[in-house]
Amino acid sequence: MITLYDFDGKAKGVPWNPNVWKTRYSLNYKGLPYKTVLIEYPDVEPTMKKINAPPTAKKADGSPLYTIPAIYDDSTGTAIADSILIAEYLDKTYPSTPRLIPQGTHALQGAFGDFFFSKMMPLLTLTLPDVPLMLLNPRSAEYFEKARSADFGVPTLEAFRVPPEAKDAAWDKVKDALGTLNALMKDGDTWVMGDAPSFADFVMGGLIGTVKSLYGKESEEWKRIMSWHGGRWQRLMVALEKYSASAVPTL
Ligand SMILES: N[C@@H](CCC(=O)N[C@@H](CS)C(=O)NCC(=O)O)C(=O)O
Structure with a gap:
């Protein structure tokens, strides 16, 4: 197992x-x-x-x-x-199971993941300080606060937070970043590879889904992303639900 x-x-x-x-x-x-x-x-x-x-x-x-x-x-x-x-x-x-990295796409899949994460930096500036506050237990929150402040060279994670007056502009940048991805993909396709899911889709779903984990599916933040680019991200998240079950934790 x-x-x-x-x-x-x-x-x-x-x-x-x-x-x-x-x-x-x-x-x-x-x-x-x-x-x-x-x-x-x-x-x-x-x-x-x-x-x-x-x-x-x-x-x-x-x-x-x-x-x-x-x-x-x-x-x-x-x-x-x-x-x-x-x-x-x-x-x-497990070669008889569906492939995550279709034959011959190793470099492309890796490059796509790196590109996506780098493009999504504006989302981090909006969400990162909320992770220890909203999602983590105290031991992890303390570690996360220290480690990520050091990563980004800020005294506290709060200092990394986008000020209220700059929030709309930061969300516009997230929209632009996803717009770049949207433009790379074929209209009407749900998956990066066109016909079937692959690792690249799981990279996108994982990061976009953080907004739902943090603020909930009824939040303005989540509804905003789901409405962008003709509903492309909503289609992706709905299609990914099939692969979203979480095994029962054993500890
Ligand atoms: N490239 C890695 C990144 C994994 C990663 O960065 N994990 C973080 C959590 S988001 C982690 O475990 N960090 C441990 C730490 O910060 O000490 C992957 O795709 O698996």
Whole structure:
């Protein structure tokens, strides 16, 4: 059985982390059974070391950064972190399941994910300070506040928050960013690859979905995004619902 490592949060059993969503969608799309283990931010590094999942990046001071999503697959004794590496592993290990990274699209899928995340920076300036306040338990909130303030070189995450008078302009930038993606995709297509979901769609769904996790499906913020670009993002999120089930946490 595969174990998926995800973050715990204030709302029990409601997954929220955009990076982990990429792997949850991936596992569900493939129809692979898995269980979920929920951990707090300060526990990521010790837990990854325990299962032997390598770091995925470096911190600003050069030390290794351990991240989740990560999976442990006890049928092969393999631990992997980093959602795209997990996707590749799943495609290779379970070849009779639908592919996350269609043959020959490795570089394109990777580039799409990086491009999407970089374009969506304006969304972070609007939402990041709300993550510890609204989604995280106290231990994680304290860690997140410290770690992300250091990442962005601000004294506190509150200092990163867009001031009220600049909010509309920041939302316009989010709309522009999604507009760029919309223009890349064919009219009428739901999926980046056209006919079937792939990892790229899970990257988009994970990050866009954070707005719903934070503010709720009735919020002005969520309704705003769902109305943009002829309802493209709403169509995507509705189509992704099929792959949204979260396995019952075991801890
Ligand atoms: N490229 C990685 C990014 C994963 C990532 O950044 N995860 C963050 C949570 S959003 C994490 O685990 N951070 C641990 C920390 O900040 O110490 C992926 O796609 O899996």
